[in-house]
Amino acid sequence: MPKAAAAVKQDIVGIHVKFTLNTPDGLRRVVFELEKDTQGNDVQWKITFQLFDRDRKTDPFGDAIVDLEVDVDTKLNKKAEVMADKGMTPKQAAFAVGPAADTAKDSASGDATTDEAKSAIQTTLNK
Amino acid sequence: MKARFSWRCFGVLVLACASVRCQSQSGVHPSGIQSEVQPTTPGSCLPSTDYETEGYSIRNATIDDPWHFLMTFGAGHDAASQTAASLRGRPYKSAEVRQARNEIEKQRFLPAEINVSLTGIANCSDKQLDVIFHIFSVQISPVLSSTFEFRQLENTDPQKAGGSSLSGRYLRITPRAGYDQTDKLFGGAAIESEWPQAAIPVDSFSFDGVASSAMHSLATSLAGHYDSASNWLGHAEWRLDFENASLPTGRANLEHGSLALGLSGQLHPLAGVVPRFGLTIDGGNQHSGFAARDLAPNTVPGSSFGAAKFYFGVTAHPRHQALTASYGLELGSTSADFRQDWRKHIGDIAYESWWPVADHRLFEVEQRLTAGRIQTLRVVPVGEKFFGGNAEQPFVPGDAWKIRSNPVIRSISANRFYRTSTGAGGDRFLSYNLTAAITAWRTPIVPSELTTDPEFTQKLDGTIVSATSLLQVTYASDDRHFRDLLPLLPQAAANLDQLKAAVTAAQASAPSSLETAFDVCRTTIKSSSNYVKKAQKAKPVSAYGYVQELLPDGIAALAAVVSACGGDLNSALKDPAIRSSSSDVDAVAHQLQTGFALIDQEAASAKAAADMGYVKRTLDIILKEVNIASISPVFVFDAAHIGPAGAGPYTGTRYGTGGGVRFSLASTASFTAGYSWNVTRHAGEAPGAVFFSFGIRNLLH
Numbered sequence: 001m002p003k004a005a006a007a008v009k010q011d012i013v014g015i016h017v018k019f020t021l022n023t024p025d026g027l028r029r030v031v032f033e034l035e036k037d038t039q040g041n042d043v044q045w046k047i048t049f050q051l052f053d054r055d056r057k058t059d060p061f062g063d064a065i066v067d068l069e070v071d072v073d074t075k076l077n078k079k080a081e082v083m084a085d086k087g088m089t090p091k092q093a094a095f096a097v098g099p100a101a102d103t104a105k106d107s108a109s110g111d112a113t114t115d116e117a118k119s120a121i122q123t124t125l126n127k
Numbered sequence: 128m129k130a131r132f133s134w135r136c137f138g139v140l141v142l143a144c145a146s147v148r149c150q151s152q153s154g155v156h157p158s159g160i161q162s163e164v165q166p167t168t169p170g171s172c173l174p175s176t177d178y179e180t181e182g183y184s185i186r187n188a189t190i191d192d193p194w195h196f197l198m199t200f201g202a203g204h205d206a207a208s209q210t211a212a213s214l215r216g217r218p219y220k221s222a223e224v225r226q227a228r229n230e231i232e233k234q235r236f237l238p239a240e241i242n243v244s245l246t247g248i249a250n251c252s253d254k255q256l257d258v259i260f261h262i263f264s265v266q267i268s269p270v271l272s273s274t275f276e277f278r279q280l281e282n283t284d285p286q287k288a289g290g291s292s293l294s295g296r297y298l299r300i301t302p303r304a305g306y307d308q309t310d311k312l313f314g315g316a317a318i319e320s321e322w323p324q325a326a327i328p329v330d331s332f333s334f335d336g337v338a339s340s341a342m343h344s345l346a347t348s349l350a351g352h353y354d355s356a357s358n359w360l361g362h363a364e365w366r367l368d369f370e371n372a373s374l375p376t377g378r379a380n381l382e383h384g385s386l387a388l389g390l391s392g393q394l395h396p397l398a399g400v401v402p403r404f405g406l407t408i409d410g411g412n413q414h415s416g417f418a419a420r421d422l423a424p425n426t427v428p429g430s431s432f433g434a435a436k437f438y439f440g441v442t443a444h445p446r447h448q449a450l451t452a453s454y455g456l457e458l459g460s461t462s463a464d465f466r467q468d469w470r471k472h473i474g475d476i477a478y479e480s481w482w483p484v485a486d487h488r489l490f491e492v493e494q495r496l497t498a499g500r501i502q503t504l505r506v507v508p509v510g511e512k513f514f515g516g517n518a519e520q521p522f523v524p525g526d527a528w529k530i531r532s533n534p535v536i537r538s539i540s541a542n543r544f545y546r547t548s549t550g551a552g553g554d555r556f557l558s559y560n561l562t563a564a565i566t567a568w569r570t571p572i573v574p575s576e577l578t579t580d581p582e583f584t585q586k587l588d589g590t591i592v593s594a595t596s597l598l599q600v601t602y603a604s605d606d607r608h609f610r611d612l613l614p615l616l617p618q619a620a621a622n623l624d625q626l627k628a629a630v631t632a633a634q635a636s637a638p639s640s641l642e643t644a645f646d647v648c649r650t651t652i653k654s655s656s657n658y659v660k661k662a663q664k665a666k667p668v669s670a671y672g673y674v675q676e677l678l679p680d681g682i683a684a685l686a687a688v689v690s691a692c693g694g695d696l697n698s699a700l701k702d703p704a705i706r707s708s709s710s711d712v713d714a715v716a717h718q719l720q721t722g723f724a725l726i727d728q729e730a731a732s733a734k735a736a737a738d739m740g741y742v743k744r745t746l747d748i749i750l751k752e753v754n755i756a757s758i759s760p761v762f763v764f765d766a767a768h769i770g771p772a773g774a775g776p777y778t779g780t781r782y783g784t785g786g787g788v789r790f791s792l793a794s795t796a797s798f799t800a801g802y803s804w805n806v807t808r809h810a811g812e813a814p815g816a817v818f819f820s821f822g823i824r825n826l827l828h
Contacts, residue, residue: 040175088593
């Protein structure tokens with residue numbers, strides 16, 4: 001049901017923010033995407049996490065070794081919104097390029113479950 | 128090779144202008160698809176409306192993309208516009224709009240660090256609405272965006288300044304043609320190609336050649352580059368250049384053929400100033416049509432030569448200003464034993480400032496002061512001496528860092544300002560150039576609907592903060608205190624293994640009521656061991672996140688081990704081995720925490736903020752100041768002196784003043800034309816000269 005809100009010039013119903021974090025050694029690239037879709041009062045946030053790795057800077061990155069989509073627990077909607085608006089904190093960035101990236105990589109090789117990987121990625125919001 | 132002020136392919140400019148006018152008048156993309164954002168009706172859409180359930184249909188769907196103009200002149204496929212167009216007339220379905228957004232992003236998101244897309248609903252009336260897809264992609268080098276040359280890029284090639292053309296692989300061909308009183312009617316082409324650096328550290332090739340009945344000039348180069356966000360050397364370039372030119376002076380041609388190997392580098396900004404340096408080794412032949420009697424003593428019409436050029440300087444690009452100051456020293460020789468036959472000193476300062484006088488309208492002032500001196504120790508070829516006029520001669524041809532090395536005066540044709548009291552070619556000069564321009568007409572790159580949208584600016588700011596945070600982590604992981612604590616990780620791993628063994632040994636004789644406490648203890652040990660082992664294998668920037676998790680800054684994994692095993696479990700067990708091992712874990716945890724606390728986070732944060740300060744400023748310029756096309760009236764004033772000076776025609780000082788108009792068509796053409804009067808005209812000199820600066824870019828890109 002529509003809220004009793006004032007009419008606006010433009011109603012933003014979709015937001016997609018995509019950060020590409022390249023480590024300075026050029027060997028690892030983390031793509032962290034936050035998507036928000038609004039339909040009426042229903043708000044859904046989704047995190048997409050991709051990890052690219054290479055042995056040498058001269059090699060191409062090729063396909064993502066990890067490509068995960070996580071539907072954010074609605075309890076974390078507020079935190080997702082804050083991250084999209086205010087950006088990642090240094091703690092979140094450190095977790096994203098370290099533990100979250102590695103857990104996701106482990107899930108690709110079978111050393112971690114997909115659920116563990118998704119949980120690690122979602123944990124970035126809680127940092 | 129000399130940079131020329133000349134006519135170049137005026138027809139192409141007219142076509143380009145026609146194309147822009149067509150677009151702005153009709154709102155129709157050259158592909159035939161309407162893709163400009165429609166004006167929105169203020170206050171017509173209610174937030175939180177379920178447009179699908181309420182039965183709205185899509186009146187119009189458009190894309191708002193600041194880099195859209197690239198599609199106008201490039202060979203880009205406009206599948207994104209077709210996707211938007213396919214929504215028109217259809218019932219509003221959230222899933223379809225989302226799918227369309229995904230397709231548009233695939234086409235329009237660039238391989239850049241920052242990508243933001245917003246889907247907006249506007250003009251909600253009569254159960255119809257408009258869908259607007261806002262797309263913004265940008266990538267800006269923190270090091271390069273601090274330079275004077277980056278200011279030129281913001282004006283002339285904003286999509287490159289914003290990183291939107293950084294595909295890493297392209298071939299670009301630019302036709303060149305023009306007329307100059309000295310050079311006559313000339314034509315040619317420039318070819319640039321770039322590819323990702325592989326085993327050989329070379330990633331670009333360029334060729335630039337023009338010829339006329341009076342002159343020719345060819346330059347080709349192979350180059351490579353290096354960039355680092357954290358090493359002391361922020362950017363470096365190396366290049367191999369070949370040149371061959373025959374340039375008229377109105378009396379005799381100067382001929383030049385050479386091969387040069389150069390290296391230049393720049394550091395990260397220090398208090399906003401970027402120090403830079405370079406070295407070039409150059410060798411070849413120089414000849415001329417001058418007779419010995421036309422020349423000063425110890426000056427020869429031609430010879431083979433070898434030269435080493437050393438140059439250094441600083442550049443800065445604070446808000447609304449750009450500055451470069453450079454000094455170059457050339458040690459030259461006409462013989463193979465590389466004895467010093469001459470020394471050339473060049474000092475060059477350029478300063479630009481601009482003030483916004485209205486939305487996307489600027490008042491710009493450009494000034495340049497250049498001085499040069501040649502010390503002839505034995506002999507010097509006349510081609511090394513100073514020839515002035517309305518053509519600029521770079522100290523290091525081919526380098527992106529432009530150090531001017533001759534007197535530029537726009538009221539005298541190219542290379543015709545050279546007469547001195549001792550003969551052709553000056554051995555000293557001083558010149559000052561002033562250009563002032565004000566924007567009279569413009570079309571902004573980023574429409575104000577986007578720049579004034581708080582949702583967009585907030586999300587964009589958020590991405591900048593994310594990039595800054597990653598840089599801060601990078602700098603923190605470079606801190607010596609962090610590097611010093613990494614050797615503690617093997618000890619932490621050993622202590623955890625020892626505790627695990629003690630817990631396993633104790634469990635055999637423990638009561639079953641403690642099973643849960645054992646499980647919690649083992650889980651915490653496993654989690655911490657995992658973090659420690661991953662940190663040991665990871666590169667420092669990734670290891671940083673693991674170490675953070677081990678400590679109270681993260682989830683305090685080691686403290687959890689001590690609490691679960693040494694506390695909860697062992698308070699009941701009283702096992703001395705567990706107590707001892709738990710204490711060891713606690714001790715190493717404290718050591719790690721002490722080291723981690725010593726990391727200079729303020730310095731890391733300040734470095735990251737300084738790096739990203741330039742990115743923020745450049746983004747601000749792109750959003751608020753850069754235009755796709757603009758027209759500005761221009762005023763010019765020049766003063767130049769060449770020496771040694773004497774009486775009569777050799778007094779050596781000239782003044783020129785005039786005006787004209789500057790037309791900029793970003794990414795495609797930049798054109799300045801006008802007339803400058805030779806106020807202190809001497810016998811045999813023209814009353815003035817028409818000056819042109821005209822470049823065409825990305826014609827086939």
